[in-house]
Amino acid sequence: TGVVWVRTRGLNQHGTVVLEFVRWVMVRKRRREVVVEAVVPMLAAAVDPGALVVPEGLDFTAYDFTLAGERHRWGDYALGEVIDHVDAVTIEEAEHMLATRLWQNTSKVHFDVGQREDGRRLIYGGHVISLARALSFNGLANAQFLVGLNAGAHANPCFAGDTVRAWTEVLDRAETSAPGVGALRLRLVATRGQAGQLRGADGKYLPEVLLDLDYWALVPL
Secondary structure (H helix, E strand, O other), X not given: OEEEEEEEEEEOOOOOEEEEEEEEEEEOOOOOOOOOOOOOOXXXXXXXXXXXXXXXXXXOOOOOHHXXXXXXXXXXXXXXXXXXXXXXXXXXXXXXXXXXXXXXXXXXXXXXXXXXXXXXXXXXXXHHHHHHHHHOHHHHOOOOEEEEEEEEEEOOOOOOXXXXXXXXXXXXXXXXXXXXXXXXXXXEEEEOOOOXXXXXXXXXXXXXXXXEEEEEEEEEO
């Protein structure tokens, strides 16, 4: 296999770009013997908080924390803080395949057990992201808008029967021009292991880590 860098842009019905990101995709090589020169694009380490697009008219000054179900606001989160989201979800084959179809992912490796030597369906990474984001509600219920993706990695494969847990590290904080609205830079980790454990002594992801996602979210001040 090889890795290809791609830039994806999503446009609305008016032709306005509403989403843009760069990612790397693993692609099967047609001829294994072919060697190509590696070309890695220069990308920013993170989205500058000043470049975050806040929805027009967004105002959190009258935010209802009681209705949201959690009292934590922007100023309650400290840099370096690790939040254990406590809950867990065990992944099942059927629900994963239904969700993957809804996301219009047709890759055979997610459906056909004959596509892998071990005879197991590979769980779609988008399903893991969805589960981790849902689990993060416990502790980050007021992180209402995801407005920037800084980086991410599907660190290890996930299979049916795996029990997924999630934890978050607070990486940065920034104010915005919108009334009552602050931004948090968060690292969301999905794992089969324990909160706060990410890499081994060799600097590589631990085998139980499934997802490492770095993003910006908007939170009431």
